[in-house]
Amino acid sequence: RRLIGDYEWQDPKSPEEIVYVSFKDRDGNVKRVAGKVGDNVMYLAHRYKIDIEGACEASCACSTCHVFVKDEFLNKLPDASDEENDMLDQAPCLKLNSRLAERCITKAYKGLGHFAKKAMNTSGGMFHFPYLNHFRLKNYQLASESYRKGLLVAPQESNEFALLHGNLSAALFHQFKWAACVWHTCLALKYLRDNNTAIDKRLNQRLKQVLEELHKGDLVELNKCFEWISNYQGDESKPNEHEERYGSVNVPIPKYGRRDLKAFSSQLIMKESPEQGRYVISEGNFTAGDVLASEPAGGWLGSKYSKLPTEELAVASCILLPFQRHNRCFTCHSQLESIGYICPDCNDAAFCGPPSTCFAKHFNGGQFEIPQWHKDECRFIFLLNSIGLGHLCYRLGTLRERKILRTDGDVSLDNLFDSFKYFPSHFEYALTGWLCGLLMEKIGLPNVGEWCFGMLRRLQCNAHALTEISIETPESDNLSGIIQERIGVGLFPAVSLINHACEPNIVYQFLNGFIVIRCIKDLKPGDEILACYGPHYLRHPDTELRRKILYEQYFFKCSCGHCSQKDKKINIISSETMEEWKKLVKQIRAKKTPISRYKSLFDRLKVLSSLQSSQNFEPSYGEMADETARRLLNDAHAVASFRESQKIVIYLINESSEYVRERFGVNSTEYAWELTKMLIVVKAFGLPSSEKAKRSVRRIISLNYGEREAERLLSGEKLRDIFE
Numbered sequence: 001r002r003l004i005g006d007y008e009w010q011d012p013k014s015p016e017e018i019v020y021v022s023f024k025d026r027d028g029n030v031k032r033v034a035g036k037v038g039d040n041v042m043y044l045a046h047r048y049k050i051d052i053e054g055a056c057e058a059s060c061a062c063s064t065c066h067v068f069v070k071d072e073f074l075n076k077l078p079d080a081s082d083e084e085n086d087m088l089d090q091a092p093c094l095k096l097n098s099r100l101a102e103r104c105i106t107k108a109y110k111g112l113g114h115f116a117k118k119a120m121n122t123s124g125g126m127f128h129f130p131y132l133n134h135f136r137l138k139n140y141q142l143a144s145e146s147y148r149k150g151l152l153v154a155p156q157e158s159n160e161f162a163l164l165h166g167n168l169s170a171a172l173f174h175q176f177k178w179a180a181c182v183w184h185t186c187l188a189l190k191y192l193r194d195n196n197t198a199i200d201k202r203l204n205q206r207l208k209q210v211l212e213e214l215h216k217g218d219l220v221e222l223n224k225c226f227e228w229i230s231n232y233q234g235d236e237s238k239p240n241e242h243e244e245r246y247g248s249v250n251v252p253i254p255k256y257g258r259r260d261l262k263a264f265s266s267q268l269i270m271k272e273s274p275e276q277g278r279y280v281i282s283e284g285n286f287t288a289g290d291v292l293a294s295e296p297a298g299g300w301l302g303s304k305y306s307k308l309p310t311e312e313l314a315v316a317s318c319i320l321l322p323f324q325r326h327n328r329c330f331t332c333h334s335q336l337e338s339i340g341y342i343c344p345d346c347n348d349a350a351f352c353g354p355p356s357t358c359f360a361k362h363f364n365g366g367q368f369e370i371p372q373w374h375k376d377e378c379r380f381i382f383l384l385n386s387i388g389l390g391h392l393c394y395r396l397g398t399l400r401e402r403k404i405l406r407t408d409g410d411v412s413l414d415n416l417f418d419s420f421k422y423f424p425s426h427f428e429y430a431l432t433g434w435l436c437g438l439l440m441e442k443i444g445l446p447n448v449g450e451w452c453f454g455m456l457r458r459l460q461c462n463a464h465a466l467t468e469i470s471i472e473t474p475e476s477d478n479l480s481g482i483i484q485e486r487i488g489v490g491l492f493p494a495v496s497l498i499n500h501a502c503e504p505n506i507v508y509q510f511l512n513g514f515i516v517i518r519c520i521k522d523l524k525p526g527d528e529i530l531a532c533y534g535p536h537y538l539r540h541p542d543t544e545l546r547r548k549i550l551y552e553q554y555f556f557k558c559s560c561g562h563c564s565q566k567d568k569k570i571n572i573i574s575s576e577t578m579e580e581w582k583k584l585v586k587q588i589r590a591k592k593t594p595i596s597r598y599k600s601l602f603d604r605l606k607v608l609s610s611l612q613s614s615q616n617f618e619p620s621y622g623e624m625a626d627e628t629a630r631r632l633l634n635d636a637h638a639v640a641s642f643r644e645s646q647k648i649v650i651y652l653i654n655e656s657s658e659y660v661r662e663r664f665g666v667n668s669t670e671y672a673w674e675l676t677k678m679l680i681v682v683k684a685f686g687l688p689s690s691e692k693a694k695r696s697v698r699r700i701i702s703l704n705y706g707e708r709e710a711e712r713l714l715s716g717e718k719l720r721d722i723f724e
Contacts, residue, residue: 143171149326162191178213179355180338186226234355247311248357249512252291263295263494278497286523289703293517297490301409314513318490332358341368346381389459390432401445418457422555429456462496466510471718480718501530501560502537537562622659625652672700
């Protein structure tokens with residue numbers, strides 16, 4: 001069943017409305033699929049993942065190709081609709097007589113010449129076809145990402161560069177991001193070199209429409225419009241009484257206020273012992289969801305005497321992962337809506353465009369001011385990308401030597417535990433430190449290779465992976481899910497004092513270079529604050545494997561409650577039972593298995609899954625329920641018994657949710673994601689949603705990430721209709 005889009009499946013009113021279409025590939029293989037009278041054939045091909053090869057040798061459907069129409073026939077066609085014009089915007093080599101193939105071939109006209117798309121030999125062009133697919137499916141967010149990638153690698157100020165800006169503006173238009181759309185439309189008109197009246201007309205028409213939405217219809221002249229949008233910042237969320245404002249970032253204040261060690265609540269204290277080293281305990285009572293600490297990367301001490309504002313230094317003291325650099329601003333780490341500037345000397349740095357405080361701060365006199373820390377690494381970026389934590393080490397070193405970041409002090413970057421004596425080899429660290437020092441010397445800074453060598457060891461044991469919660473919709477089933485996405489790496493000196501446990505009582509949240517810590521359990525005086533460095537006992541039930549992972553990364557043997565207790569004696573599952581499990585899984589996955597048998601097959605799987613054992617079934621019961629539900633969602637419209645399929649899908653979604661709840665708990669983010677999936681499916685089927693499930697999702701996200709983050713996620717474009 002298709003969950004979104006113009007071609008949503010409706011049950012046929014009679015058997016006569018069901019049609020079957022056969023597709024034959026170049027090897028003669030035939031695939032027969034079910035459709036409905038009135039369905040678009042190209043849509044059916046896409047829906048069933050059938051590759052269609054055009055005469056142009058590009059793997060795209062004719063509905064996205066355009067043709068050149070002779071004047072004698074062009075006048076006979078109806079005027080192009082807005083939707084057709086939007087699609088034409090995405091095609092290369094347009095002419096005034098270009099029309100979309102699927103829209104104009106409505107009669108047997110002679111004289112239509114098929115336009116064979118030329119092979120894309122420019123680097124930006126490789127993102128064209130993915131965009132067409134995303135745009136066609138109305139996934140405008142993925143379409144925007146594709147064109148931002150293209151802008152990073154396209155020749156600047158070229159005609160292709162202009163078209164990419166124009167295409168991005170079309171995607172932003174459909175997301176109602178008016179200011180960003182104005183910016184990219186202006187840039188497209190500015191850089192468009194070909195005197196293409198058709199494209200120019202569409203861009204100006206779009207610009208006029210969007211300016212009306214922003215109540216700026218009087219800005220008819222392009223230069224005035226460009227000047228206005230360059231300084232436009234839009235509305236920003238104001239801090240509440242429990243937050244501090246740093247630039248455009250609202251940072252939560254720890255409960256009970258801050259203490260001398262500014263990162264922590266005044267009811268947290270640092271202690272030290274030979275066995276545990278430095279660690280943090282509670283002196284007060286905290287309730288699950290309370291904020292315990294907040295700290296910028298590099299630490300509060302690091303920014304005390306800095307030339308940069310705290311919020312800028314916090315971001316400068318982190319690095320973005322390479323695959324995030326087309327999605328996030330290099331200067332503030334915010335998700336890019338529009339691209340304000342691209343570094344002309346490398347293809348790794350994109351910066352915010354309007355509406356953005358960040359852009360307005362760096363765009364002065366018509367020129368964009370690139371931060372010094374990017375200038376220091378720009379010429380070496382290809383090399384820094386290949387040395388992992390060495391890149392962060394180099395960044396911190398340049399900030400230190402330019403007197404921008406202070407690294408000394410009791411709780412600072414220079415005073416963190418480095419496990420020097422436990423490293424099996426120091427050669428790679430020494431070599432990377434030497435390289436960082438050499439690169440710093442190349443840009444006129446002191447060669448501090450020895451400091452870099454020490455910092456690399458401290459980073460190995462103390463660096464944090466920066467993550468962000470986002471909404472993802474797989475192309476395979478349109479089921480939006482909430483995922484934790486890794487975006488970068490940073491070092492937070494005070495937070496690094498918190499010890500590990502395989503069952504933590506806190507969670508991390510990252511906000512534009514800041515870390516925020518919340519407790520996920522009630523705390524009382526004397527309780528130690530415990531984080532999970534990676535292997536959680538619920539996700540990694542094998543104790544020895546957990547301890548091995550921790551020792552190899554952090555050089556300590558975990559002695560938390562779950563690692564120190566002896567494993568309970570659990571029965572070993574017999575080979576016969578394992579074989580039965582495999583057969584059941586095979587039967588469920590078999591296409592010939594009738595839906596009517598699924599319930600009994602899953603009942604048996606559930607019985608086997610309940611057996612206590614030191615072994616794990618692969619795949620698990622929950623994974624099988626989720627996998628089967630997703631498959632049925634994709635195939636539901638291809639079977640006659642749609643109602644039966646709908647019933648079993650809801651049953652399996654509930655089973656998957658229950659499995660996750662029992663395994664991870666009612667306050668786990670995993671359970672929130674399962675409930676979200678259930679709410680999406682129920683709404684798609686036209687059934688009433690559970691208000692209790694909605695409240696549970698909001699409660700869990702607020703507990704782990706705060707009410708502001710819960711509101712951002714649940715009121716966003718992809719989940720707004722579910723949680724309205």
